[in-house]
Amino acid sequence: MASDNFRVCPTTGLKVDFSAQTLIKLNAFTAIVFLLVGGLLGLAIVLTRWQAVHLLTAELFYRALTLHGIAMLVAWIVFFEMALLYFTSAILLNCRLAVPWLGWLQYILMLVGGAIVTVMVLTGNADVMFTSYVPLKAHHLYYLGIVLFAVGAILGCVTFFATLGIAKTEKTYQGSVPLVTYGAIVAAIIAILTLAHGAIFFIPTWLWALGVIPMMDPETYRLLFWGFGHSTQQINVAAMIACWYAIGTLTVGAQPASEKFSRSAFALYAIFICIASEHHLLVDPGISAAHKEWNTGYFMHLAVLASMMHAFSVPAQIEIALRKKGYTKGMFEWLKKAPWGDPAFSSMVFSVTGFGFMGGITGILYGTEQLNIIRHNTIAVPGHFHATVVVGTTMAFMGITYYVLPLIFQRQVAFPTVAKLQPYVYGVGMWIFCIAMMFVGGFGVPRRHWDITAAESLFKGELSFGPTVDLGFAVVAIGGVLAFVGGAMFVLNAVATVAMGKKVNQ
Amino acid sequence: MSLGSPTKYWWDEPLDPYEKTWVWAAGVFCVLITIAMPFWHYTGDQNPSQEYYKISPEKFDAATERFITAYKVGEEQGIPVVVPPPKSDIFIRAHQFGWEPILKLKVGQSYKLHLGSMDMNHGFSLQPINMNFQVVPGWDNILNITPTTTGVFHIVCNEYCGLGHHTMIGKLYVE
Incomplete structure (x- = not known):
């Protein structure tokens, strides 16, 4: 390769391919813009569910809730994952990016698809929620937008694998790929499987919305939706854990305690986690209990094993690294002397603990056949998945961003003090938010609901969830507002850094 | 380090005793939680539906109407109130945005409850005892129930079913 296609990173000595660098910048920046959009919507939603404030009208509330899910769970996370795929292939393997135009096509398709979906929801043509369960029907362009977005994401994975192929044939690295790249490979494998799965029902639903074919059976839709919808979350899990390992190395120089141990855990995800999805259908008709239990229990719990292995090895590698630095006094000196002021490190700690203790444990509980009767579609469910994809995935991505800014954008973080505090504000806010939501859900409060006082129903004034729930929602709102402030600190700092941060010396 | 290639023979490096112990402990835990579900399924008193049929919304509607005509005793807020005999098939029809009829059940008696939808997915969430079941158009979701508390x-x-979702409230008595 000609030398004018890359620069050499002064910190790591790695070759940074320019097209990979541009695509990482574009995808990461677009992700952060969607995070801002989703965050504003989230604030409006939390202030509406707090009945004392009840900010939005019913129509706007459901619209905001639909777009919040898409902007966060789809746009912010997947755009960021595309940046991670290019980073873990081209940059970490010291290689050029394969077929740069395919990478550009990925970005353009995802941007166009995302824009179409956003416009359709905002104009009131798709008040169907993130799940768009048929027979709820959106404008056909809504489904087209999602399909375009998904095709873009698949092209990103193809570019990733092609780059791995080039790195292998051109021998740009020695031996096995790094652990972080290995985690990204698992994420990309799951991504291709699940996105292809998504096509099985999104394309027929799109054709149905166009009036070409009849509607799919609603239960079949639910089965297929969650075969896609839950499995895609495992892309986030694998990408998040890859970030944990990366942050461990970047912040304290940690090395995996055992490559075999960590990689086996990643492999378990790729093999088993894709299959588990029927815990969304535990109280549905149409699928036998035996099938649900086999799917939910056997296959998911092997993935639980994988998560528990990472839950051991990620903190272990950090303890080992810090002990090597001489923090060996007693059991916990290493913990006390850990770099708590490094926003990537503190984000990672919030991410590991929040994902495991809040998200993981509640996931296993709510995904149990019998317990699901008392949690299905209550607000405890969003409480659970905000612990996994917000405290877990989002905070891991925020953490790694603090290193992407100097290494890829080549800018020093604009406001270091804000960066230092940001994970604490955001993390504490989200912990309060999630726990309060799960608490309120225990009283049977429904999710996706504008008015739990039932003031506009036939039985006005008869139904009440009680003062404890009112108090609980106030706590949810306090957590939510705090998290919004923390999110805003992140977004503004990142944007300010890209726009006017001091350049890192070349 | 995680960002660079590992040493050449990483697969041959033995696990630390701590790691081995943890894998075993975690493995045992996973087996236990996996067994818990089928175990409770056979020994527990409260499990989700085991019975369901495909049925068109029109047919479910007709069955509900027959049921209402047979056992109707009055109306509340324009919704029929129905007192079915114990051990019978009872029906609740969900639609945008309501539940019919209003049932009056006897405590301690068993019933076969049929849940069906006329249009969208709906969520049957019985409050304040908090039990939740999915109501899917085209399907009859059957629950064998025995009310244990009066009230x-x-x-x-x-389950979000359209812009009037929050107005969709039904009622049920146990005497």
Whole structure:
């Protein structure tokens, strides 16, 4: 390769391919813009569910809730994952990016698809929620937008694998790929499987919305939706854990305690986690209990094993690294002397603990056949998945961003003090938010609901969830507002850094 | 380090005793939680539906109407109130945005409850005892129930079903 296609990173000595660098910048920046959009919507939603404030009208509330899910769970996370795929292939393997135009096509398709979906929801043509369960029907362009977005994401994975192929044939690295790249490979494998799965029902639903074919059976839709919808979350899990390992190395120089141990855990995800999805259908008709239990229990719990292995090895590698630095006094000196002021490190700690203790444990509980009767579609469910994809995935991505800014954008973080505090504000806010939501859900409060006082129903004034729930929602709102402030600190700092941060010396 | 290639023979490096112990402990835990579900399924008193049929919304509607005509005793807020005999098939029809009829059940008696939808997915959420089941158009979701407490219960829809979703409240009595 000609030398004018890359620069050499002064910190790591790695070759940074320019097209990979541009695509990482574009995808990461677009992700952060969607995070801002989703965050504003989230604030409006939390202030509406707090009945004392009840900010939005019913129509706007459901619209905001639909777009919040898409902007966060789809746009912010997947755009960021595309940046991670290019980073873990081209940059970490010291290689050029394969077929740069395919990478550009990925970005353009995802941007166009995302824009179409956003416009359709905002104009009131798709008040169907993130799940768009048929027979709820959106404008056909809504489904087209999602399909375009998904095709873009698949092209990103193809570019990733092609780059791995080039790195292998051109021998740009020695031996096995790094652990972080290995985690990204698992994420990309799951991504291709699940996105292809998504096509099985999104394309027929799109054709149905166009009036070409009849509607799919609603239960079949639910089965297929969650075969896609839950499995895609495992892309986030694998990408998040890859970030944990990366942050461990970047912040304290940690090395995996055992490559075999960590990689086996990643492999378990790729093999088993894709299959588990029927815990969304535990109280549905149409699928036998035996099938649900086999799917939910056997296959998911092997993935639980994988998560528990990472839950051991990620903190272990950090303890080992810090002990090597001489923090060996007693059991916990290493913990006390850990770099708590490094926003990537503190984000990672919030991410590991929040994902495991809040998200993981509640996931296993709510995904149990019998317990699901008392949690299905209550607000405890969003409480659970905000612990996994917000405290877990989002905070891991925020953490790694603090290193992407100097290494890829080549800018020093604009406001270091804000960066230092940001994970604490955001993390504490989200912990309060999630726990309060799960608490309120225990009283049977429904999710996706504008008015739990039932003031506009036939039985006005008869139904009440009680003062404890009112108090609980106030706590949810306090957590939510705090998290919004923390999110805003992140977004503004990142944007300010890209726009006017001091350049890192070349 | 995680960002660079590992040493050449990483697969041959033995696990630390701590790691081995943890894998075994975690493995045992996973086996236990996996067994818990089928175990409770056979020994527990409260499990989700085991019975369901495909049925068109029109047919479910007709069955509900027959049921209402047979056992109707009055009306509340324009909704029929129905007192079915114990051990019978009872029906609740969900639609945008309501639940019909209002049932009056006897405590300690068993019933076969049929849940069906006329249009969208709905969520049958019985409050305040908090039990939740999915109501899917085209399917009859059957629950064998025995009310254990008397009182007035409300049915909240907890699956988003359109812009009037929050107005969809039903009622049920146990005497």
